[in-house]
Amino acid sequence: MREAHRLVLKQVAIGDLQPVDLGIRPGEIVCLSGQSGVGKSRLLRAIVDLEPHRGEVTLGDTASEKLPAHQWRQRVMLVPAESAWWEETVGAHFPEDSAIPEALGLPADCMHWPVTRLSSGEKQRLALVRALARDPRALLLDEPTANLDEETTEQVEHWLQKEIQDRQIPVLWIAHAQGQIQRVAQRHFHIDDGGQLREHPL
Numbered sequence: 019m020r021e022a023h024r025l026v027l028k029q030v031a032i033g034d035l036q037p038v039d040l041g042i043r044p045g046e047i048v049c050l051s052g053q054s055g056v057g058k059s060r061l062l063r064a065i066v067d068l069e070p071h072r073g074e075v076t077l078g079d080t081a082s083e084k085l086p087a088h089q090w091r092q093r094v095m096l097v098p099a100e101s102a103w104w105e106e107t108v109g110a111h112f113p114e115d116s117a118i119p120e121a122l123g124l125p126a127d128c129m130h131w132p133v134t135r136l137s138s139g140e141k142q143r144l145a146l147v148r149a150l151a152r153d154p155r156a157l158l159l160d161e162p163t164a165n166l167d168e169e170t171t172e173q174v175e176h177w178l179q180k181e182i183q184d185r186q187i188p189v190l191w192i193a194h195a196q197g198q199i200q201r202v203a204q205r206h207f208h209i210d211d212g213g214q215l216r217e218h219p220l
């Protein structure tokens with residue numbers, strides 16, 4: 019198996035957030051919560067160098083500034099709350115002739131569907147499946163089940179947990195629902211109104 023690495027944030031600061039120190043182990047899911055607008059999404063964007071920030075992010079021995087941005091984002095992959103689609107059809111997001119990923123939960127002919135046909139929940143699943151198909155070494159998930167019903171949410175959680183375990187990738191997962199945090203997280207951090215990250219017991 020490929021060597022797995024810790025994702026480490028050292029004094030990462032952006033906007034009104036107090037500098038964040040956090041290490042996430044291979045295969046570990048750390049959930050992040052906090053009021054709307056407190057800076058959760060910006061922190062994820064800073065980790066993948068989409069926004070200027072202070073501090074340092076490393077994956078194993080590799081610091082983000084040592085790699086060209088596109089290579090860093092290939093290794094440390096952000097799945098934003100709303101994804102951009104650079105291909106017209108569902109199938110065009112995957113290598114040619116690849117099987118329909120089961121986790122999509124869509125019928126056999128979905129590979130020919132235009133992405134615009136998908137519901138918001140289906141698009142969200144496609145974004146997750148597409149990200150995993152690109153073999154990330156760490157994952158940043160911004161409310162990955164926000165558009166899904168309860169039953170589908172739990173299916174997607176199970177699938178993600180298994181993939182994360184099998185691949186031994188560190189994951190930072192923005193979640194609001196306490197139930198989801200209890201189900202998926204090994205640790206939970208909350209950003210308080212003062213922009214301070216604090217660990218909450220599970």
Ligand SMILES: Nc1ncnc2c1ncn2[C@@H]1O[C@H](COP(=O)(O)OP(=O)(O)OP(=O)(O)O)[C@@H](O)[C@H]1O
Binds near residue numbers: 053054055056057069
């Ligand atoms: N490039 C930017 N420059 C300055 N402020 C920004 C920038 N991008 C976002 N903001 C502001 O930073 C704050 C935090 O935004 P962010 O999207 O990180 O919130 P969030 O905690 O993820 O909220 P939500 O739970 O609603 O998604 C918001 O007030 C937002 O308007």
